Amino acid sequence: MSGTLSAYLSAIQRCWIAKDGYLVAAFISLSDKHICNKNLYLEYPENTVDRYLKQPLNEIVSSHLKVLFHLCNDARDYSEAYKTQSHCVQSVVKMLQYLKEENWCLPIMYRVCLDLRILAQKCEEEGFHSKPGEILEKAADCLMACFRVCASDSRSSEEDTKRLGMLNLVNQLFKVYFRINKLHLCKPLIRAIDSSIFKDAFPLPEQITYKYFVGRKAMFDSDYACADQFLSFAFENCPNQFPRNKRLILIYLVPVKMLLGFMPKKEILKKYDVLQFYELVSALKLGNVRKFDEVIQTHEIFFIKSGIYLLIEKLKFIVYRNLFKKVYLIKNTQKLDMQDFQAALQFVGEADMSIEETHCIVANLIYEGKIKGYISYQHNKLVVSKQNPFPPLNGST
Template sequence: NYQCYLQVSTTLQDDDSSVFACLLSFHDPHIGNPKLQLKSADVICRRFLESPYDEMVAAHLRGCWALSIDDFKEVYVCQVLTVQAFVKAFQSQKDDNWGLPLMFKLVLDLREFADSVDKEMSRTGRGKRGEMLEKAADTIMSCFRVCGSDGRSAIGVSKKWGMLFLVNQLFKIYFRIGKLHLCKPLIRAIESSTIKDQFTLAQRVTYKYYVGRKAMFDSDFVMAEEYLSFAYSNCHSKCKRNLRMILIYLIPVKMLLGRLPTLELLHTHNLNQFADIVRAVRTGDVQLLNKALIKNETFYIQTGVYLILEKLRAITHRTLFKRVGHILGTHQIPLQAFLEALKSQGIDDIDMDETECIVAGLIFNGNIRGYISHQHKKLVVSKVNAFPPIAAAS
């Protein structure tokens, strides 16, 4: 026991906090040592360590004790105390970012324990969804404020190097609890940073992934494609799970912009849920699109892409109507021809008025260049590029 405290004391005098970070990490084997699972270690910690490091270590050892009896809520409380004590120490370090590796470990453990407590509370019905994660976000924000406000230190020792890691952890929380509006000031802070392109590639990939997803939900599909494409292109090829997660959002965005994925890509990443969607959009098969949305509805809703895929209905209509126009070979296309095309696909609950509304919507969105002659029940299309590329309309 005493050797452990001496090791902590010695580590604090080193220039690298990576070792100290391991000593306070719940991913380190020491948490299984019964001698370090102490319900109360305040007195002995004060004997060997200065404040606030004694508070950090005492809270961590109590957390080890709580973890040994599977009291995750108490572990979470202890981790909050550890982070709060760390912030005191971090603030006092002028022109020094020695504590960044330690902060990374502490914050990661905090988020994971908050998530575990939330799941347990949700399972037993003893709390609101996301309550602990939201409180954890407040604690993480205290670290972010320290890092973001360090504007006077030389860049090599600036605490600003911790900003993107913290932002990514906050993104994970805000997306989990459904409070995406809280991401906006974080994005603004990173985008205005002079070192935004100098963070580690792994951190930038995670950042681009979440910002791309937010852009998608905000209907900014061009930005969504840019950020998600960066994340996909720079994600390590061995991280199959991460590549699949990125593609779940990148594929619908690209389809909305007129670029359909290959079936080989879908098969490689086990995303065959999109296969019929792709076939429907490519061939203008509205009925197949409807069936695919129903068949994989649970997957689309759970991943949050259902409403995005619904937008593909307009593109599918455009493809179908374009085929009808090519078959008839005229720039004055009877609306009845569109109605018959829809009914031929088994869509019986549709009439002329609804068909006219669909065509009007396609004209309004730029998918068709022309106008409707309501009196003659015809669509009069431009003689040049009547059905512009989807990307242009988007």
């Protein structure tokens, strides 16, 4: 791509005067076509840039050109590029403070923050620091500086408040915190968004991303009703032209639904290539412990890589519940011998199951409300309720 530095800087100046935040953002984006222009690869661009642009724009553009120098030469230096991009974000903070009563500049902030996160991830992958996650955590500190400026804006009009930029930054921070496994840092961000008067005014794509991450956090916190609510919103509102994103949401939504007793249909699992879950559904409905364990073993890598292995393990209690319900239906009595449950467990694959372990499983099912009754240790029996001793899992089984 050809074009002089002066033409590039003049174009940015025109966009700045026109208050076109999206075009200015494109000119400092690391994914725009201008990055192929070798005339822009400058290690020390300040003197030239200062002749065309004034503060705070000159610092932002100078930093961007330095990043191009470090990234686009034959010897790519991701570490220096990341450090320079950090300076770029710091300059954007100055820009936000300079344009006190305007928010047309928010796309510029979105772009430089996104590029900073991507560069930080690249540095982590290349192993430029001895402590994993440290670069990403420092990147998050830079993003938080932008977030604080936006959150502190007191204007209540959607036309000029910078608070409309909060959700975009929160989503960037979520991506960092999930990657470095510091989910506790998400909590104050969630509170900030939930209490915002603009929470329904944020763009739908940003709301979808937000609900996806909050749903995942709720899942890890074992708040499955909340996880279901947020992940369902994300899945239902994610456009069909993004099947990869819908599949990603479904990978977390399906086990949450299953834990709540809703079994997914084979058609939707097939559509999004997650039939591993259908094999689990079959084992759950049959109360077949052996088959359940085999499915987990077969798809172990998939469940581990998706970060849902422990969640899938929790489904085993539903397998036990359905198995014990079959014992109840066969015996047709309120007082069930614990040894019958032990024998059923041994029959479906738990060959080494002791009577003590059987008691423990039954006690947990009672505690979780999956069985209504109590254990009579004196008589080694489970005494179940006359009415609905095995409450339906939300009507699914």
